[in-house]
Amino acid sequence: GENVEQHPSTLSVQEGDSAVIKCTYSDSASNYFPWYKQELGKRPQLIIDIRSNVGEKKDQRIAVTLNKTAKHFSLHITETQPEDSAVYFCAASTTGSARQLTFGSGTQLTVLP
Amino acid sequence: ETGVTQTPRHLVMGMTNKKSLKCEQHLGHNAMYWYKQSAKKPLELMFVYNFKEQTENNSVPSRFSPECPNSSHLFLHLHTLQPEDSALYLCASSQETSPRSDTQYFGPGTRLTVL
Numbered sequence: 001g002e003n004v005e006q007h008p009s010t011l012s013v014q015e016g017d018s019a020v021i022k023c024t025y026s027d028s029a030s031n032y033f034p035w036y037k038q039e040l041g042k043r044p045q046l047i048i049d050i051r052s053n054v055g056e057k058k059d060q061r062i063a064v065t066l067n068k069t070a071k072h073f074s075l076h077i078t079e080t081q082p083e084d085s086a087v088y089f090c091a092a093s094t095t096g097s098a099r100q101l102t103f104g105s106g107t108q109l110t111v112l113p
Numbered sequence: 114e115t116g117v118t119q120t121p122r123h124l125v126m127g128m129t130n131k132k133s134l135k136c137e138q139h140l141g142h143n144a145m146y147w148y149k150q151s152a153k154k155p156l157e158l159m160f161v162y163n164f165k166e167q168t169e170n171n172s173v174p175s176r177f178s179p180e181c182p183n184s185s186h187l188f189l190h191l192h193t194l195q196p197e198d199s200a201l202y203l204c205a206s207s208q209e210t211s212p213r214s215d216t217q218y219f220g221p222g223t224r225l226t227v228l
Binding site: 046 | 117144203219222
């Protein structure tokens, strides 16, 4: 089955700096890679996703890059703000009758004012 | 946010109790999921229902029993749980249109404590 590894487990950055979180996956058939943000005591919420037919996707201060050959994908947050502080999870799945997401272990991002 | 709701939000139960968690989605989706979120561990997929049919059971102990009476409701029946089952149980839903699947939307979760 799919295995997703996520690094780092914790990340502290100064407000205004960039943050990068990296994930690797094992199943070359995986073709959908979402990123979720979970604030303390709240539900995971999708912030961006990418499908395997593109290499990069951007939404304002957030971008995701995908390298299918190397089987890794990354989340980039620019101009970080204190409200970006949360746990971020990457996930990977293949297309199927119902999507089975395999999640990474999460990264606790802290943006210091 | 009211797309996916879960009740109760918090539950404390003894090891001999029987309780049920409820999930309801108001998004018109056709697939629903149960996840377990424990501290310092990845989200673990427990069960998947697609068009009310269970399609996956990821080696979950039989003390957890899911039920999906229709595409909008999902239950997780609990009996004779262990303290290590204490966790946040998250429900999610998505719209599955083969071969393409869409985003999973999560509920707020039920924080379960087993004494």
